[in-house]
Amino acid sequence: xxxxxxxxxxxxxxxxxxxxxxxxxxxxxxxxxxxxxxxxxxxxxxxxxxxxxxxxxxxxxxxxxxxxxxxxxxxxxxxxxxxxxxxxxxxxxxxxxxxxxxxxxxxxxxxxxxxxxxxxxxxxxxxxxxxxxxxxxxxxxxxxxxxxxxxxxxxxxxxxxxxxxxxxxxxxxxxxxxxxxxxxxxxxxxxxxxxxxxxxxxxxxxxxxxxxxxxx
Ligand code: DX5
Ligand code: ZN
Numbered sequence: 001x002x003x004x005x006x007x008x009x010x011x012x013x014x015x016x017x018x019x020x021x022x023x024x025x026x027x028x029x030x031x032x033x034x035x036x037x038x039x040x041x042x043x044x045x046x047x048x049x050x051x052x053x054x055x056x057x058x059x060x061x062x063x064x065x066x067x068x069x070x071x072x073x074x075x076x077x078x079x080x081x082x083x084x085x086x087x088x089x090x091x092x093x094x095x096x097x098x099x100x101x102x103x104x105x106x107x108x109x110x111x112x113x114x115x116x117x118x119x120x121x122x123x124x125x126x127x128x129x130x131x132x133x134x135x136x137x138x139x140x141x142x143x144x145x146x147x148x149x150x151x152x153x154x155x156x157x158x159x160x161x162x163x164x165x166x167x168x169x170x171x172x173x174x175x176x177x178x179x180x181x182x183x184x185x186x187x188x189x190x191x192x193x194x195x196x197x198x199x200x201x202x203x204x205x206x207x208x209x210x211x212x213x214x215x216x
Pocket of ligand 1: 006008009031033064137138139140141142143144173174175176193194195196197
């Protein structure tokens with residue numbers, strides 16, 4: 001299990017300190033939520049902030065773009081230091097082309113699905129995807145409640161990946177807690193994103209271990 005803490009719930013005025021604390025706590029991934037106020041009703045940060053973070057951290061930058069028509073900005077996010085770029089299926093008219101752009105830019109390609117979007121939407125793209133993100137809340141804000149039907153969706157996606165003989169990772173994002181971490185990993189989740197259930201409970205080393213223990 002990989003835990004990818006969502007910086008959306010971190011202290012934005014002290015990002016360098018937060019990033020260093022994650023590294024000291026043994027984390028290897030960090031989840032960066034980019035919001036444009038159009039695809040989702042909230043605005044966060046973009047490439048310049050990610051570039052500034054990149055200069056202070058060696059963590060794997062897992063960039064979740066909640067923006068319309070993300071193909072316009074793939075080069076900017078890759079140049080800023082994104083290791084993985086995840087775009088929403090619902091935000092791309094030509095999703096296959098955007099995934100190819102991500103690879104071309106030197107980052108790992110991933111696609112996110114809103115709660116109501118069936119895994120079927122990415123079936124034919126699976127062999128070229130490093131990861132699929134299943135949103136388990138309607139994106140835009142941290143601290144929301146997990147939507148229960150998303151557990152079945154993880155199982156459906158896992159079966160689809162196995163049938164295709166692909167090694168695509170499954171990530172889940174939204175309402176992940178110590179209480180549901182285990183059933184999620186048992187259902188096939190490889191990467192848990194956690195915002196509020198992680199950052200609101202320092203010290204981070206202990207919280208990281210608590211998530212690992214919860215999945216055993
Ligand atoms: C929501 C974001 C999430 C968010 C998760 O739109 O994509 O990454 O930070 O926060 P929690 O874990 O608090 O639900
Ligand atoms: Zn996210």
